Amino acid sequence: MKITLLDAATLGYDMDFDKLGRFGELEVYQTTPSDKIEERISNSDIVIVNKVRLDGAVLKNARRVRLICEAATGYDNIDIEWCAAHGIAVSNVVGYSSDSVAQITVATVLSLVSHLNEYSNFVSDGSYSRSGVATRISPTYREISGSVWGIVGYGNIGRRVAEVAKALGCQVIVCKNTPVEGIECVDINELCKRSDIITLHTPLNDSTRGLIGREQIGLMKKTAIVVNESRGAVVDEEALAEAVKDGRIAGLGSDVYSVEPFSESHPYYEIKDRENVCFTPHMAWGAYEARERCLNEISKNILAFINGNRRNRVEL
Numbered sequence: 001m002k003i004t005l006l007d008a009a010t011l012g013y014d015m016d017f018d019k020l021g022r023f024g025e026l027e028v029y030q031t032t033p034s035d036k037i038e039e040r041i042s043n044s045d046i047v048i049v050n051k052v053r054l055d056g057a058v059l060k061n062a063r064r065v066r067l068i069c070e071a072a073t074g075y076d077n078i079d080i081e082w083c084a085a086h087g088i089a090v091s092n093v094v095g096y097s098s099d100s101v102a103q104i105t106v107a108t109v110l111s112l113v114s115h116l117n118e119y120s121n122f123v124s125d126g127s128y129s130r131s132g133v134a135t136r137i138s139p140t141y142r143e144i145s146g147s148v149w150g151i152v153g154y155g156n157i158g159r160r161v162a163e164v165a166k167a168l169g170c171q172v173i174v175c176k177n178t179p180v181e182g183i184e185c186v187d188i189n190e191l192c193k194r195s196d197i198i199t200l201h202t203p204l205n206d207s208t209r210g211l212i213g214r215e216q217i218g219l220m221k222k223t224a225i226v227v228n229e230s231r232g233a234v235v236d237e238e239a240l241a242e243a244v245k246d247g248r249i250a251g252l253g254s255d256v257y258s259v260e261p262f263s264e265s266h267p268y269y270e271i272k273d274r275e276n277v278c279f280t281p282h283m284a285w286g287a288y289e290a291r292e293r294c295l296n297e298i299s300k301n302i303l304a305f306i307n308g309n310r311r312n313r314v315e316l
Contacts, residue, residue: 001025002064003302004044006032006052011071012291019295020048023302034058041065046302049077051260056082067091067305069298072285074231076204091301095156096293097285102160104255104284105199105229106168112225112251113197114141117275145169150195152188152211153202153230154180161199170197192216197225204231214239217248225251229284232258241267244277253278 001024008017009030020026024045032040032052041047041062047054050071056079059065068078070092083090111117118139122128128136149170151158162172162183173184175191188211192198198220202208212226212235220226226249228235237258243249254268260282262268271277 001045002027002043003046003048004041005029005048006037006040007050010050011294012286012288014288015291015295017295019299020302023299023306038062046305048298051077053077055079056086059083059086059088067302069301071294071298073097074203076231089305091298091305093294093297093301096297097287097290098156098160100287100290101157101201101229101284102164103287104280105157105161105201105227106164108227108229108253108255108278108280109197109199109225110144111278112227112253112276113144115139115275117278121275143169144197147171147196148173148194149197149199150175150186150191152191152198152200152234153208154183155201155203157229158201161201165197188212188216189219192219192224195224196221197227199227200230200234202230202234204233208234210234210236212236212240217243220249222248223250225249225253227253227278229255232256232260238267241271244271244274251276251278253280255280255282255284257282 003020003024003026005017005020005026005028008028017026017028029040037052037058038061043064044062045064046067046069047065048069048071054068054077059082065088067089068083070078070090073092073094075090075092078090080090119136122136145168147170149165150173151162152175154174154176158174162174165172173186173191173194174180175188176185179185200212202211210233214236217239226240240252244252257266257268259266268279272279
């Protein structure tokens with residue numbers, strides 16, 4: 001059995017992939033450009049990907065492939081309908097990064113609310129040393145206790161963020177399709193209107209694409225902080241960039257983008273250096289412990305597939 005990992009670099013150079021080799025011949029590529037995908041999976045039985053896109057055009061000649069392992073929870077980079085029609089199973093990894101993403105979400109929110117960029121820069125550029133004043137309390141920051149924290153998407157990550165938000169004294173409201181006992185659930189417009197902090201943790205699908213658009217941004221408070229930890233296309237990135245430039249929201253954080261990495265033509269490029277912006281390189285999921293869990297879960301998914309089980313199988 002041949003197993004091919006197409007984009008190991010996205011999982012970190014400090015990971016030990018040898019454990020995946022116990023199931024057969026393992027071939028590891030650090031990166032795979034689009035024009036090399038078809039060639040590299042042509043003789044593979046199992047393909048492991050994180051960000052590489054697999055659609056019918058590249059899978060049609062990979063006649064041996066019977067399992068695709070997504071090294072993430074989201075699988076929007078895989079054409080699962082094509083796979084279902086051609087007898088290819090798809091598995092993902094659920095819950096492995098909840099603590100990691102929640103940690104970075106909260107860190108980003110606290111940094112933006114507390115203006116840590118501005119205060120750190122004031123010290124690092126020598127202004128504090130030259131000021132002759134022991135304390136600087138400008139720009140003004142406020143405690144988040146008592147704030148309304150709106151969470152879009154209430155899966156494993158959303159629930160973990162809610163726990164931390166409550167511990168910090170925030171009132172939590174959630175945008176979710178089905179009600180949750182003990183949690184106030186509202187529609188997206190109501191959430192945008194009421195929230196002081198908005199964090200996004202929803203999968204990308206037809207119903208969530210562009211969920212935060214110009215209309216929703218127009219409903220937000222000027223003091224609102226928006227942090228996207230889901231997928232870039234869940235929001236209108238151009239509209240959010242304009243809102244930052246025009247001062248219509250107080251801060252913007254994102255770890256995900258519609259194109260990764262984003263180029264100089266991306267709307268976020270122009271605002272990336274602003275002090276009320278915190279952009280990170282799609283790293284929130286990737287604490288060392290989370291990546292170890294991810295590889296362990298992939299191993300279990302492969303073993304389950306070999307044994308004919310449906311563990312962590314995407315329902316097609």
